[in-house]
Amino acid sequence: MNKFFKKKSSLIFFIFVPIIFLWHPNWLGFLGVQPYWPLFWLLPWSMIYGSINGIIYGLFFGLILDSLTINSNLTQIPGLILCGFLFGRIKVHSDILLGHFRYGLICSFGSFLCGVLYSLQILIQNFSNSTFLLFIPSVQNILTEVFLTGFFAPIICSQLFRVFKLSGRKV
């Protein structure tokens, strides 16, 4: 049983991401905004298994998270695929402490990228009547999400990195 959990831990954490996305625990948020959860899984996974795996799992996350949000005309897939690709090109740092804080910076950048791509879709779709009104809340949402993702990334990503390394095989 223990061996099974060790081997399948990456899959278990993969399933846990959409659940926490739906759960939306307010005590982990700020101004009603949550960290961008899929990046915490995608970063260590892509760093270990490379860009192609990052793109594939970015697509999988995008498909799942899009189906859980009701804005059917908007998609998170481009942002997550791009992050999966970029994260796969990053090499593991030898300095553990520096490596931990680097996770924060990389995840913040990824969150910024996904946020901008998502808000651009909203702005383009509402181009006619409320573009200017939408702009300020969009910036606020992006900045809060970037801060929170960067804040939690060093703790979560380093633990997941260790777990994925130990499990040692792909899903």
Added chain:
Amino acid sequence: MLDIRRISTSRWWHKKKNWIFFGIFLFLFYVRISKGSFYKDIYYFISQPFWPGQFQKEIILKSIDQESLIKLNLLKKDNKRLRAILSLQESSDNDDILAAVISRKTGSWWRQIILNKGSKDGVKIGSTVLGPGGLLGRVNNTSYLTSSVTLLTSPVSKVGVWVDRIEISGLLVGLGNDYPSLMLYSKDADIKVGDFVSSSPASTLLPPNIPIGIVQSIDEPSEAKKTAKILLLAKPQAIDWVQILNSKI
């Protein structure tokens, strides 16, 4: 002619791993097309122990003041009678469904709540969802056990509203923050801070006269329209129980 044949028979479709990935992709694509109904139904069972309890429900129900309830019923009867005389739209409260909020996303761009009642309980897409205070949003999609509600604050929400004091219709647009914007397509509309906003009697999406919010501030008029910030009466971040109106509009 020489018949050139490949010696190696290794093709991508010969690899089991590729078929597994393709299978996962097809499954996730199905989940996406079905708008996550499979995943939401699983979440329904997982989150069941954490639903708001019966005690909380009783507190909310008891908190409704008896006197105002009687007054409200009298006004409803009066309203119904007058609407019948004027041949206006009617709303019936026979098919109301009480539901608990099992997932809540009231921040960021995804402003939605998921309820523990779905198509099994008769919830239909487009049904109006009310919370203590007034209108929360509309049901956007349903699975067998759950239904997702687009909140008025969501950037994809647009509903017709009525400003009672100046008797003018407008459009309430969600912006992705807690204050949706009221758009009045008249530069000279005499809207003031504190004006009460309700659902429009002319709306084809919502039943008439449901309380929505109060004008909090008015922006500078631009071109041919006037916009105002609306403070919603129903607070989705604090509501655990809602009412789904399945009535005909």
